[in-house]
Amino acid sequence: MDTFGYLGQGFGVALTPYNLITALCGTLIGTVVGLLPGLGPINGVALLIPIAFALGLPPESALILLAAVYLGCEYGGRISSILLNIPGEASTVMTTLDGYPMARKGLAGVALSLSAWSSFIGAFIATCGMVLFAPLLAKWAIAFGPAEYFVLMVFAIVCLGGMAGDRPLKTFIAALIGLFLSTVGIDANSGVYRFTGDNIHLTDGIQFVVLVLGLFSISEILLLLEKTHRGQEAVKATGRMMFNFKEASAVFVVNIRCGLLGFIMGVLPGAGATLASAVAYMTEKRLAGTSGKFGEGDMRGLAAPETAIGASACGALVPMLTLGVPGSGTTAVMIGALSLYNITPGPLLFQQQPDIVWGLIASLFIANIMLVILNIPMIRIFTRILSVPNWALVPVIAIITAIGVYAVHATTFDLFLMIGIGIFGYILRKLDFPLSPVLLGFILGGLMEQNLRRALSISNGALEILWASPITLGVWVLTAIMLLMPVLRIWRKRSAKRRALANA
């Protein structure tokens, strides 16, 4: 019962007029950012961190703003997938499969509002799951010592590679690059300057915002240069804007199923929205069998991935809040934001600052409702934003990115560093390396090193402590399974190919 008391308290925080307006601004900004080509939730949240800080928002409002932007971005990405058939990011690829055909049939408005509704249900299920499980997990996580944390982070990193599927090696290298970059700067334990090359601007380490904006914004600006002409006309959203009761009830079962699935996938580190939406779509397609018109504008095909994305976006907040271990790129950015406010997410957060945690959870409910409501009057404005040409958009993105970086430390060194990181990120992208593992590695790196050193200090240098307790052993076993997954998958694919050859 305690939980509901806290939740009520959270709604008390989130429903203050100030925080409501913050959440509204956040959803609006997020939707616009998500709409624009080349900007996703990671950039959106990262850009707002220094600004929220400069505005002097109290921590809970800042967190509410960032969460609202996060959800808004997910929603904005949907608009371009449905109306333009251009997925804003990897997770919305599945949305285009049935969303765009629906829009072509003249059901654009219905498709948009139905997707918002599905995502709302998904997020609602996930938030309920979070309310139920997060405190339990947090209570359990207090038993974690430094050794357990270290092993857990190894697991999170390995999970990324194991789940990413087709390119485990590149994911692994990318994560290691991030882990290494986190060691730049003065070492807090010994005072040794590491990899700074006597540059005073680097003594503090690489600023988080600089890394994120360099990796994601600058590299995206360079990528956009390759696609200067995109000759796609947005489908006009005319006619009925709102789905009716019949349509909503037709997909309700799908919503529930995919919501649960998305939540579980979101909680697992490394899986995230992309995998959740793909699995949800495939499952529903198989369940529907021949009765479904998947790929030709079936409403279930739209509802399934959207529910899963909404649910996994909220589910990803669970490991971040309870363990302090982010499960996705965006939650990694949010951890960076929290650390700017000197808040360390983790089990103790639930006890020490329940206002922040429960205020955030409550504001997720509110932001989701806002997004559904906003959809009806604002969709025409949003679709107009889609027609902003790249030549006007890109310079503005570049300028705002520079402002975001400059706002952190007010040095131009950071600007140069950001450009350097951006070029590196561009090269990585061209070579098919995923970028969010770099980010996750960077966030986890500091924590990982600290916990490793603390654990070995406790044991006076004996490595046994890393696998002494049952929790560590269990996590090691899971890690081993995750490491074997890609190998197994490749092996299975090969044997399937051999069988196909034998049959032919």
Place this chain on the structure above:
Amino acid sequence: MFIQRIFASVLLVVCAGLAIMAWPYQAAFSYEPVGPRAFPLLMLALMALGLIYMIFRPSPVVHSEEDPQLDRQTLTKIGLCVLLLLVFAGTFEPLGFILSSALVGIPMARLYGGRWLPGILIISLMSVGLYLLFDKAMDVPLPLGLLDVLEN
């Protein structure tokens, strides 16, 4: 494949260089068994292993249809864009935010296929507008640079 091998080799050399850099990192007074160099060295070693594997068995880069092969023209454009960004960073403080963003934003708009006149118009308005929005309304301090005289 070839480019990947080159990239992996270059990164491997960088790894080795960084490892040499990290070798002398030792705490003058140490109270803990693990010093400041163990973790970075471990990361570099693991990365090197991965890179060596990549040099011998590079995985093919999957090209989607949206993602055309790089030609000389695009490469020049990317070079120009990087140059513009560097100029932006370099002039950010001396010229001030408004002037430097207009100076860089206008050619950039051109680079992305805009025409001169609308480009100049929109970017100039944007740079003034963004300055007012961030510096005045949101308290993010931005340098005024040459336009300093206009203030007070």
